[in-house]
Amino acid sequence: MSIIERNSPLNLQYKVCIVTNASSPLGVVICKTLLKANALVLGVDDKARDHSLNAGLGTHFQFERIDIQDANAAGAIIESAKRKFEGLGGGGRVDALVGLVDEDGSDGKAKDLEGSRKLSLAIGEVMKEGNGGSIVVVPSNAKGGHGSEAMVRYPINSARGQADLDQIQLARDLSQQHAGSVRCNVVTPGATTAFEDCSEELYREAQTHMKALMKTERPASDVPASQQVPPEHYAVANLVLFLAGSMSEAIAGKRVNLDGAYCAL
Structure with a gap:
């Protein structure tokens, strides 16, 4: 499935990436994007x-197939990654965790936030024993767009608005816990906080290496519009690829549009 050349700075060959909520529409696109970059991907979902x-x-x-809210989920997922990629160059490492935080669909609350926290802390310890790594928190409503209209606005006192804040706080806590060894960032399209000057330059450079990925994002003409993957999913997945790899080593503890x-978080 790989389409990124091995000499590309986006190449994730032999890198082990774990993606939670991997069976969701956005999770599927993220998994496929990482696979196109030669990564070893463990999808996790209940x-x-x-x-x-x-x-x-x-x-x-x-x-x-496991519920990350289960008491023993973190250990089981780490062991699964080590076992399943042992013969493929994984070497018992975990190089990236994409924590796609789910919501229960009824009141917008992030139902697996505590499970994400436990898994992220456990995997962060594994990363520290190796050569570091990257943890990317992806809120369930991070579905695309640019600038101030990038995502639906939710009042802070609403369940969805509070869930957004909770997920940013999760990334902040992880960044403090793993400071100096593991990069922790959260995808927050449409954030209204002022961004740092020239902070887009690293990703602009990464996008010059994404031409092959962009070609695969054209919707198939024979697929009904209702079944086509939203273009915004690809935008999120491409940013996740950047944050999971070495091109983003200078970015840690950030909210990234x-x-x-x-x-800063």
Whole structure:
């Protein structure tokens, strides 16, 4: 599935990436984008594996059906990544965690926030034992757009607005816990806080290496509009790829917009 050349700075060959809520529409796109960059991807979800993601012995995509809220989920996921990628160059490492935070659909609350916290803390310790790594928190409503209209506005005192703040706080806590060894960032399209000057430059450079990815984002003409992947999903996934790899090593403890602009957590 890889389409990024091995000499590309976005190449994630032999890098082990774990993606939670991997069977959601956005999770599927994130997994496929990381696979296109040669990563070894472990998808995690309490729902069945999406049929478009092939998992099998010796493949770059593996799947673990587990609820991250379970008491022993973190240890089971880490062990699964080590076991399933042992013969593919994973070397017992975890290089990136994409924490796609889910919501329960009824009141907008992030239902698996505590599970995400426990998993992120445990995987951060594994990263510290290795060569570091990257944790990217992706709120469930981070679905695209640019600037001030990038995502729906929710009142702070609403359940959805509070969930957004909770997920930013999660990234802030993780950044403080893992400071100096693991990069922790959160994707927050449409954030209204003033961004740092020239903060988009690193991502602009990364986007020059994404031409092959961009070509795959054109919707198929024979697929009904209702079944097509929203273009915004690709925008989120491409930013996640950037934050998971070495091109973003200078960015840590940030809220990052879809155009690459960032500010402190």
